[in-house]
Amino acid sequence: xxxxxxxxxxxxxxxxxxxxxxxxxxxxxxxxxxxxxxxxxxxxxxxxxxxxxxxxxxxxxxxxxxxxxxxxxxxxxxxxxxxxxxxxxxxxxxxxxxxxxxxxxxxxxxxxxxxxxxxxxxxxxxxxxxxxxxxxxxxxxxxxxxxxxxxxxxxxxxxxxxxxxxxxxxxxxxxxxxxxxxxxxxxxxxxxxxxxxxxxxxxxxxxxxxxxxxxxxxxxxxxxxxxxxxxxxxxxxxxxxxxxxxxxxxxxxxxxxxxxxxxxxxxxxxxxxxxxxxxxxxxxxxxxxxx
DNA sequence: CCCAGACCCTGTAGGC
DNA sequence: TGCCTACAGGGTCTGG
Numbered sequence: 001x002x003x004x005x006x007x008x009x010x011x012x013x014x015x016x017x018x019x020x021x022x023x024x025x026x027x028x029x030x031x032x033x034x035x036x037x038x039x040x041x042x043x044x045x046x047x048x049x050x051x052x053x054x055x056x057x058x059x060x061x062x063x064x065x066x067x068x069x070x071x072x073x074x075x076x077x078x079x080x081x082x083x084x085x086x087x088x089x090x091x092x093x094x095x096x097x098x099x100x101x102x103x104x105x106x107x108x109x110x111x112x113x114x115x116x117x118x119x120x121x122x123x124x125x126x127x128x129x130x131x132x133x134x135x136x137x138x139x140x141x142x143x144x145x146x147x148x149x150x151x152x153x154x155x156x157x158x159x160x161x162x163x164x165x166x167x168x169x170x171x172x173x174x175x176x177x178x179x180x181x182x183x184x185x186x187x188x189x190x191x192x193x194x195x196x197x198x199x200x201x202x203x204x205x206x207x208x209x210x211x212x213x214x215x216x217x218x219x220x221x222x223x224x225x226x227x228x229x230x231x232x233x234x235x236x237x238x239x240x241x242x243x244x245x246x247x248x249x250x251x252x253x254x255x256x257x258x259x260x261x262x263x264x265x266x267x268x269x270x271x272x273x274x275x276x277x278x279x280x281x282x283x284x285x286x287x288x289x290x291x
Numbered sequence: 292c293c294c295a296g297a298c299c300c301t302g303t304a305g306g307c
Numbered sequence: 308t309g310c311c312t313a314c315a316g317g318g319t320c321t322g323g
Contacts, residue, residue: 003316032300061317080317081301095301118300120317169294178318185316232316255316276296278314 002078004149004183004223006231006246007061010084013241014112015056017086018065021104022052033097033116036077036142037124047125048074048100059152060182062143064126072125075140079120086241087111098123149183150220151227161212164204171207172200172279175219184219187232187255190280192218194254199286200272200279206291225251254280 002010026045028034037044052068063084064073076084085093089101089109098114114123126140134154139146148155160181167174174180175189184192193200195218198211207215226232231246239245253263258271262282271278 006316035299077318078316079300080315082317116300117302118315118317120300167293173294176317187316276298277316 003185003188005226007058007063008227009231009240011056011058011063017110018053019055021102023048024101024103027099030097032119033122036122059143060146060149060178064140072127073140075124075126075142077121081117082121083115084241085113085115085243087113146178147180147182150181164212167204170201171204174204186277188222190255191222197285199288202288
């Protein structure tokens with residue numbers, strides 16, 4: 001998916017519609033979208049129907065709607081192709097895997113369609129655990145192993161640098177490790193590495209503290225900028241809750257730009273396969289540095 | 292523990 | 308037109 005900016009756009013779009021709303025009915029069209037729910041689909045529906053939502057929260061690429069009573073939340077992960085579309089009660093969407101009809105005291109009858117082509121995403125009902133680093137803060141159990149994202153005020157920069165210094169793996173692999181830093185995916189990893197002039201396979205531990213700081217700053221910059229532009233969409237697959245696309249694809253410097261000129265030096269951006277994905281970079285600006 | 296790779300899925304685009 | 312391949316923004320599990 002959807003990386004941090006796109007998930008945040010969805011969260012922000014859902015918040016006013018779900019806060020204070022109650023669930024009228026649940027329809028599960030494809031049980032595979034409940035892979036991460038601990039129990040059968042009947043259990044999922046039973047827990048939701050009649051329950052209310054009290055808000056919309058996020059950590060990294062995980063999204064959840066806290067439920068009334070405070071003991072459970074509806075956890076949503078969009079995977080590679082998931083969407084949550086906010087509709088009226090008459091609207092259906094192709095590839096809807098789960099449908100939630102809800103009622104909001106102000107906005108009336110609404111429908112949430114969880115659409116997911118590849119079914120890497122999921123919905124589930126989850127209980128909470130305390131966070132290990134901030135007293136009084138809880139997250140759904142399923143999210144507990146996910147690190148804070150770099151826009152989270154409690155993100156610990158020093159701890160992140162310390163962990164990088166102990167990793168021998170390539171820096172991009174580390175950036176994509178959601179247990180280290182969350183919310184960064186393939187697009188924004190490539191963009192931040194391009195901006196910081198770092199090769200994707202540079203061993204994390206060989207980065208100087210200064211370059212690591214630059215990289216984290218660029219990660220924050222690119223995530224923030226994408227968020228301001230409503231996220232990145234190349235097609236109708238990545239949209240906000242109203243089905244509209246973001247504009248950040250116009251601002252990409254490296255991702256998907258193979259064969260085009262590097263905006264900094266004019267040489268061609270190349271694409272290499274890495275981790276079953278593409279890595280896009282400028283081989284001149286972003287060179288492996290031997291230590 | 293760390294690390295690399297395989298795997299989970301479907302739909303679409305492009306080459307032949 | 309149809310067939311085939313490559314490709315897609317993620318997470319998790321396993322074996323070394």
